Amino acid sequence: MFIVLLRFSDNKAQASAFMQGHNEWIKRGFDEGVFLVVGSLQLKAGGGIVAHNTSLSDLQSRVNADPFVAENVVTAEIIEITPAKADDRLKFLLG
Template sequence: MYVVFLNYVRPIEEVEVLLAAHIEWLNRYFEAGFFIAAGRKDPRTGGMLLVRDIERERLDAMLAEDPFVAVAQYEVTKVNVTRAAEAFAGLQGV
């Protein structure tokens, strides 16, 4: 699986303008089964995505479709979950 951190590089006012389109983008990939979890950072300097294990090129193409590409940089890390608390056991091997 991948952990993707979004870091805003533009003022929050510019982020807000793109928020509805970003949420539509998130919804599309949640419904398609690619995204596992998403949320805002606290303080609000960006966000985080958990993404199923897919080809990296496919992930890069998906991220390029995100409207937030105009206001954020993406840090992508591949993670191989080998242990998880019982409530998160489903994340192993994802």
């Protein structure tokens, strides 16, 4: 399981120019079963993604394909988590 932090860079003002491509990229992540949750970081600092069902290298390639990342609207940080315990609703993350 992975947490992806997308923090706005100095090029944040260009976000609207790439928003449609970014939203299409998010939709692909859900359609392909990789993204579980996507949302905004508080204080309008960027966004966050919970991802699974992928490898670190595949996720890095996917993140690099985000127009926000490619156009330096955000910088990306990927944090890998190995779940050890989960609520019954999230047991699928343990396998």
